[in-house]
Amino acid sequence: FKIALTNTLPVNTQVSLDTVTNHPAPAAANGYTAGGTATTISISETTGTTTVSGTQVVFTASGGQLGPFRYAILYNDSATSPADALIGWWDYASSVTLNDTETFTVKFSNTSPGAIFTLA
Numbered sequence: 001f002k003i004a005l006t007n008t009l010p011v012n013t014q015v016s017l018d019t020v021t022n023h024p025a026p027a028a029a030n031g032y033t034a035g036g037t038a039t040t041i042s043i044s045e046t047t048g049t050t051t052v053s054g055t056q057v058v059f060t061a062s063g064g065q066l067g068p069f070r071y072a073i074l075y076n077d078s079a080t081s082p083a084d085a086l087i088g089w090w091d092y093a094s095s096v097t098l099n100d101t102e103t104f105t106v107k108f109s110n111t112s113p114g115a116i117f118t119l120a
Contacts, residue, residue, distance in 0.1 A: 004036030067097035
């Protein structure tokens with residue numbers, strides 16, 4: 001799974017990263033890699049409840065500004081049908097631009113790894 005950044009609101013009819021990132025998104029520069037950054041996923045099941053957790057992802061501006069972006073998108077970069085299938089996204093309420101050396105952390109919860117979602 002990966003986290004990508006965009007300044008365009010994903011909508012429920014979009015099923016792949018490409019349908020979102022064809023719109024304005026941070027350029028692959030200044031500390032941002034095209035397609036975003038990987039998060040390590042773990043899955044656990046206890047008495048019929050499955051929890052999907054991931055490690056936090058930190059973006060650091062390097063060599064200039066990174067952004068703007070408002071949404072962090074979680075997607076499966078191994079999926080093939082559809083390719084790069086969207087899983088969910090977070091809305092940070094307004095656009096963010098990082099200045100050189102500033103960081104932005106996508107943190108799923110206060111535990112490590114943090115729960116992304118739970119299925120019961």
